[in-house]
Amino acid sequence: MIKTDILIIGAGPTGLFTVFEAGLLKLKCHLIDALPQPGGQCSEIYPKKPIYDIPAFPEILAGDLVDNLMKQIQPFQPGFTLGERAQSIQTLDDGTFIVTTNKGTKHHAPIVAIAGGLGSFEPRKPPIPNIADFEDKGVEYIIRDPELYRDKDVVIAGGGDSALDWSIFLTDVASSVTLVHRRNEFRGALDSVEKVQELKDKAKIQLITPGEVVGIVGEKKLTGVTIKQADGVFEKPCDHFIPLFGLAPKLGPIADWGLEIEKNAIKVDNTLDYQTNIPGIYAIGDVNTYPGKLKLILCGFHEATLMCQSAYKRIFPDKRHVMKYTTVGGVEGFDGTKKQAPKAVVKAIN
């Protein structure tokens, strides 16, 4: 069981900054995120896009923003459960919470801060009839263990980095690799595209473009796919079909936690502290809604800051606390580091 003061669901910019604000109050944080890396949308969807409305940064790449946040929170030693989705929540008699992930990891905390953005990222599933019947029976949307494909015939669909990179990687593992994409052009990194071209020329990858997988063949297990091209439809026997069309966010299991949901977002009290209808559970950043809500990173930072003050009062109802400026109090990390403004040098004039 992982124990912490504030359990943050979602490791996007708002979730990460919560660690900093909580740390100033000496509260420890642990983050859960369905993605394998922190940063949320900033890392997953647009790491190379510049953002222009982060205060004091005239321009910053989304990926750099995440790197900076990770550096900023490092002294507060947050814990991470990455690649797992927060699945269920249980309220204990003392008002604390146990959150369990889809992989069964349990977390215990008096405060839960949902900073889940638009939800957890799930693979985009192509609208192929009966594909759901073959999930994990030859159809995989995520490659967890490449060894599964050793000496197998594999068909990959998609035109982005993940489709290209896995096609390249699996040429050394699988018996055959076929890459299907609806266009002749690929969206991935240039060197990956060139590598696929090279492997195609060496007949190590069969490229089917423009083409689209439109059907699954098989009874209990997949035995092939149907591919549509301009000149007709044909069947391609294979052992595995891996559609790699990227990820899209879905609110997911959080929607069933008894929280008040409005417009696909969690309703919070914005006049006070961004608490939800369940005391002790807060929602901050893009995942929440209230009158006048704006889904902006800078608003998430503000919400995280107020939320931490409220969380402190909830954890320590009898302690009298005064907010301290970092210019005055500095930053005292849990790792023993201390950052502080240098003291002014006073010299006497004789």
Added chain:
Amino acid sequence: MDDKDVLIHITDRDGVSHQVNAPTDMNMNLMEVIRLYELAPEGTLGVCGGMAMCASCQCYIDSDHQLPQISDDESAMLGEAFHVLDSSRLSCQIPIDGSLSGLKLTMAPQE
């Protein structure tokens, strides 16, 4: 209707038709107009915010309007979108201006 508005015909994902006034002087795109009038549930349209990096705002253009050319980014994203037709566009990539007056579009199904 403001004289800076254009009338757009939008068929939502449930097949319901709407006629909406879209402002030409607010630096908006078609995706934002759909959101402005709340014609799709929040979080199901314009997920990437309008960067042509998701296909959640895909629509089918049902009229003969001359639209801005499809950029490489939009083309690549449409290459990975589902339910794509010849008339598919990402609505976030079409800015609202006077030339769109009377435009007809149908929102693509939610993925």
